[in-house]
Amino acid sequence: TSTLPDDFGRAFVTRVREALSGSADALGDLDRRAGDGDFGTNIRTAMTLLKKNVEDDDPDGYREWLTALYMAWLGVGGTSGPLFGMFFRDLAKAADAQSPGTGGGDPASEQGGPTPAQFGDALAAGQATVQKYGEAKVGDKTMVDALDPAVAALREALEAGKDAAAAFGAAEQAAVDAARSTAETTARRGRASYVGEASEGVIDPGAAAMALVIGASRAAAEG
Numbered sequence: 662t663s664t665l666p667d668d669f670g671r672a673f674v675t676r677v678r679e680a681l682s683g684s685a686d687a688l689g690d691l692d693r694r695a696g697d698g699d700f701g702t703n704i705r706t707a708m709t710l711l712k713k714n715v716e717d718d719d720p721d722g723y724r725e726w727l728t729a730l731y732m733a734w735l736g737v738g739g740t741s742g743p744l745f746g747m748f749f750r751d752l753a754k755a756a757d758a759q760s761p762g763t764g765g766g767d768p769a770s771e772q773g774g775p776t777p778a779q780f781g782d783a784l785a786a787g788q789a790t791v792q793k794y795g796e797a798k799v800g801d802k803t804m805v806d807a808l809d810p811a812v813a814a815l816r817e818a819l820e821a822g823k824d825a826a827a828a829f830g831a832a833e834q835a836a837v838d839a840a841r842s843t844a845e846t847t848a849r850r851g852r853a854s855y856v857g858e859a860s861e862g863v864i865d866p867g868a869a870a871m872a873l874v875i876g877a878s879r880a881a882a883e884g
């Protein structure tokens with residue numbers, strides 16, 4: 662059965678940082694067109710906190726890297742801060758089942774690093790948390806719109822026996838396609854819902870950010 666690289670946690674968080682930092686201005690522009698314009702600043706704040714967490718805590722292993730990421734997002738305002746924070750906190754728990762009790766885990770892999778299926782389950786848990794607190798349904802033009810098909814594509818590919826690279830590739834493709842499609846919908850959650858139909862034609866920045874996060878996991882899975 663297919664596995665993830667030993668340094669998946671470090672690689673994933675590093676790729677998230679690169680992708681979101683590189684797109685903060687563009688995502689902020691989308692939020693200016695169809696929201697209140699603070700998303701770019703919120704991303705920058707999160708990535709600055711992440712850099713500080715990594716420097717201060719010198720994370721080692723999957724859970725510590727994901728903890729640096731989720732703690733950074735929990736320090737950010739807006740709606741996206743707590744939602745991404747709780748989402749990444751669920752991802753940090755991905756490997757719990759693999760290292761029960763005293764936390765030994767598999768000594769051959771990164772401390773408690775998840776299997777592809779465990780990562781898929783954690784993504785699903787993160788989606789459930791985001792929907793529980795954000796109360797967004799699929800189609801409300803939020804980050805959920807990119808996450809939902811990505812989770813489904815990843816799990817379906819793994820259940821069909823695909824290897825990790827192919828399964829994560831399918832998840833990224835589904836997320837990117839769905840994020841693009843949010844341009845055709847009207848926002849029903851968050852600040853963008855205040856502008857109503859003015860959000861039509863504009864990709865939801867949170868969905869685009871989520872697609873970048875799924876893309877980061879694909880790159881990390883390829884090693």
Ligand code: ADP
Pocket residue numbers: 692696697698699700703738739740741742744791794795796797802803804805850851852853865866867868
């Ligand atoms: P705010 O809407 O409070 O200004 P941000 O600008 O930081 O928040 O983030 C905007 C993104 O957050 C949106 O593009 C959307 O994807 C996501 N978002 C906003 N509200 C919700 C919600 N209730 N559930 C899920 N995602 C949401």
Ligand code: MG
Pocket residue numbers: 692696697698699700739852
């Ligand atoms: Mg905003």
Ligand code: MG
Pocket residue numbers: 697699739740852
């Ligand atoms: Mg705001």
